[in-house]
Amino acid sequence: MGGVPRFWRSIDNRYRLVGTRCENCGEVYFPPRVVCPKCRREGEMKEVELSGRGEIYTYSVVRVPPEGFEEKAPYVVAIVKLEEGPLVTGMIVDCDPGEIDIGTPVEATFRRVSEDGEDGVIYYSLEFRPVRREE
Amino acid sequence: MNRDVAIVGVGMTRFGELWDKSFDDLFVEAGLEALEDAGMSGDEIEAMYVGNMSAGRFIDQEHVASLIADRSGLTPIPCTRVEAACASGGLAVRQAILAVASGMYDVVLAGGVEKMTDVTTEEATATLATAADQEWEAFHGVTFPALYAMIARRHMHEYGTTREHLALPPVKNHRNATKNPKAQFRFEITVEQVIESPLVADPLRLLDCSPVSDGAAAVIVCPLEMAREFTDTPIVVRATAQASDSLALHDREDITTLRATVEAARSAYRQAGIEPEDVDVAEVHDCFSIAELVAVEDLGFVEKGESGEAYHEGMFEIDSDHVAVNPSGGLKAKGHPVGASGVAQVVEIVEQLRGEAGKRQVDGAEIGLTHNVGGSGGTVVVHIFERGD
Ligand SMILES: [Zn+2]
Numbered sequence: 001m002g003g004v005p006r007f008w009r010s011i012d013n014r015y016r017l018v019g020t021r022c023e024n025c026g027e028v029y030f031p032p033r034v035v036c037p038k039c040r041r042e043g044e045m046k047e048v049e050l051s052g053r054g055e056i057y058t059y060s061v062v063r064v065p066p067e068g069f070e071e072k073a074p075y076v077v078a079i080v081k082l083e084e085g086p087l088v089t090g091m092i093v094d095c096d097p098g099e100i101d102i103g104t105p106v107e108a109t110f111r112r113v114s115e116d117g118e119d120g121v122i123y124y125s126l127e128f129r130p131v132r133r134e135e
Numbered sequence: 136m137n138r139d140v141a142i143v144g145v146g147m148t149r150f151g152e153l154w155d156k157s158f159d160d161l162f163v164e165a166g167l168e169a170l171e172d173a174g175m176s177g178d179e180i181e182a183m184y185v186g187n188m189s190a191g192r193f194i195d196q197e198h199v200a201s202l203i204a205d206r207s208g209l210t211p212i213p214c215t216r217v218e219a220a221c222a223s224g225g226l227a228v229r230q231a232i233l234a235v236a237s238g239m240y241d242v243v244l245a246g247g248v249e250k251m252t253d254v255t256t257e258e259a260t261a262t263l264a265t266a267a268d269q270e271w272e273a274f275h276g277v278t279f280p281a282l283y284a285m286i287a288r289r290h291m292h293e294y295g296t297t298r299e300h301l302a303l304p305p306v307k308n309h310r311n312a313t314k315n316p317k318a319q320f321r322f323e324i325t326v327e328q329v330i331e332s333p334l335v336a337d338p339l340r341l342l343d344c345s346p347v348s349d350g351a352a353a354v355i356v357c358p359l360e361m362a363r364e365f366t367d368t369p370i371v372v373r374a375t376a377q378a379s380d381s382l383a384l385h386d387r388e389d390i391t392t393l394r395a396t397v398e399a400a401r402s403a404y405r406q407a408g409i410e411p412e413d414v415d416v417a418e419v420h421d422c423f424s425i426a427e428l429v430a431v432e433d434l435g436f437v438e439k440g441e442s443g444e445a446y447h448e449g450m451f452e453i454d455s456d457h458v459a460v461n462p463s464g465g466l467k468a469k470g471h472p473v474g475a476s477g478v479a480q481v482v483e484i485v486e487q488l489r490g491e492a493g494k495r496q497v498d499g500a501e502i503g504l505t506h507n508v509g510g511s512g513g514t515v516v517v518h519i520f521e522r523g524d
Contacts, residue, residue, distance in 0.1 A: 031271050031383075058292070058390065060284035061337040062276060066261040069276040077277045079285055079385045087385040089268075091275050097337070102292050125274070 017108055017126070019086060021048040030086040052108030053131070054082040061097045076100055080128055094129040105131040136236040141362035141369035141523060144173025144355035145482040150470030151319040153349040158194050158250040159206040161351035165475075166207055166246055169353040173365040177207075180355070181240040183214040184230040186223030186247035187474035192262040194250050203246070220266030221422060223247060224352065224477025225507030225516035231356050232375045232518075241357055247478035248351035259347050263473070266510035268383035280344055280423065282384050282511045284336040287425035290391045291338070293440065296428065298338060300443030302329035304427035304460075305342055305467050307446070311453060312464025314495035319348055319470030329424075343424040348470035352478035354485065362523065368489045369523035373502075374406035376517045384511045391440075393512035396433035403504070403517040404435075411435030414458045414519075415500040416487045418480035420508035421465040430506055431460060434517075459497040462487065477507035477516060488522045 019030030023044040027036065030050055036043030059078035062069070069075070076092040078100070092100060093109065106128040146168025148161050156164075162185070170177055183204060191197045204214035217227040224247030231245035251259055264273040267282060290296045306326055312318035324342055332341040355365075362369035378398035384390055404410060411434060419434065421427035428442040436458055437445045445451070451460035463469045463483040466476055484503035486492045507516045 058285040058289040060281040060288065060339075061334070062278055062281050063334045063336060064260065064278065064280065065257070065276065066264050066273070066278055067257045068261070070257065072276065075276060077275060077281050077285075079390070089272050089275055089277055089383065089385045102288070127275075 139359035143365040147352035150350035165351035186227035219514040220509035222509030246353040247475035249472035249474040280336040283423040303446035308465040312468030345466040345471035350472035374403035374519035376402035395515035399517040480505040
């Protein structure tokens with residue numbers, strides 16, 4: 001298990017979901033990209049805040065975990081299609097595997113992963129949970 | 136290509152949990168077998184390319200190119216390690232072919248080796264997951280089986296592929312492996328056994344997954360015009376193609392297809408001047424059951440979404456009129472020492488095209504294809520070979 005990913009270490013506001021949009025073609029990217037694969041040097045990337053809402057595009061339940069995830073298994077992982085268009089991979093929490101299906105609406109949530117002893121930086125990981133419709 | 140290239144020698148170890156063999160033992164055994172096959176002493180070899188995914192994590196040793204040149208007794212020739220996860224081996228073969236085609240060298244050995252069984256299952260799972268996007272996939276606990284499981288789930292959703300369909304490639308590959316003395320699993324399995332085996336990452340179960348293996352393979356290439364000095368049955372390289380795609384699965388427009396396979400195959404068919412239906416025998420990258428279903432679609436052997444039914448009809452068996460797929464037993468049953476697998480695919484195709492594949496021989500095979508995938512499709516290498524006579 002490696003350290004906390006670079007992106008999560010450098011993100012300013014850890015409760016915001018920030019992607020990038022190419023001003024040239026309009027495509028929205030999350031995870032954020034520096035270079036637009038469609039426009040390459042013609043592209044111009046701007047930060048854009050995403051809603052964190054989306055739906056499950058595909059999913060699995062991990063029963064044989066890698067090192068570092070032994071105590072969580074079994075757990076649900078999914079590719080989520082965000083409402084702005086991009087797809088992203090994450091764990092689906094606060095759910096029973098049986099209530100998850102392709103198309104299930106989900107929303108982003110942030111979990112505290114660790115705290116850096118020296119400078120007190122708190123690290124968060126992006127996760128998703130099902131949106132339960134009231135009534 | 137600047138000049139035509141042929142394969143004149145092949146060798147491989149048995150694949151499996153080889154407790155008694157070290158990393159060096161494996162590579163040297165495969166290399167010596169290839170030299171013997173080509174009738175060479177070793178002095179002829181001018182350079183080596185070695186596919187290896189992760190000796191650093193599996194055996195705590197980096198700089199394995201030097202180690203291999205050293206233990207093979209071949210210093211001071213240049214030896215280069217090539218890494219592209221599970222496509223490392225196919226890529227090493229491609230580098231050797233390019234080195235000869237360019238005129239830089241005449242006789243080059245391409246090998247692949249992995250020693251995976253010295254670590255625990257959890258460590259092996261985490262090491263294989265380094266072929267995924269560490270920052271955006273593995274960080275969230277996504278394993279390799281989970282990535283292919285997500286491909287499978289989507290393929291089932293879009294094309295009506297069933298759980299039974301998924302079981303068919305592993306059943307076929309185990310049957311083929313009973314005819315391969317070097318295979319890891321030389322026993323048959325049934326559809327019921329696959330469907331009832333323990334879940335690894337839903338919907339994939341244990342018998343949908345290729346194993347953790349030790350093994351090595353090697354091939355020797357030279358200019359076609361020199362090939363008869365070493366063999367009566369040179370196998371000609373008709374195409375060498377490679378393509379890349381996003382490291383993370385979620386960045387693909389369609390995850391039921393590996394775009395890098397489609398692109399590499401298109402380039403390979405164009406180089407060889409053939410169509411998919413001209414291929415007689417293929418070794419494709421079946422790290423998981425769904426991977427073989429997707430591969431036969433992306434290589435153009437069947438239409439997108441129709442692989443399940445094609446397997447149901449036995450379209451890819453050794454004795455079918457169609458292309459035979461994974462007569463060796465594939466990664467699933469022959470074994471999957473990741474850095475060696477792409478080279479071992481070429482070894483199988485060479486033996487098939489020579490007519491030396493014994494009980495698993497595909498009758499009258501003249502054109503063969505190999506398809507080697509790194510990670511979830513971030514790298515794909517496709518080669519096409521033909522009998523030289
Ligand atoms: Zn753009």
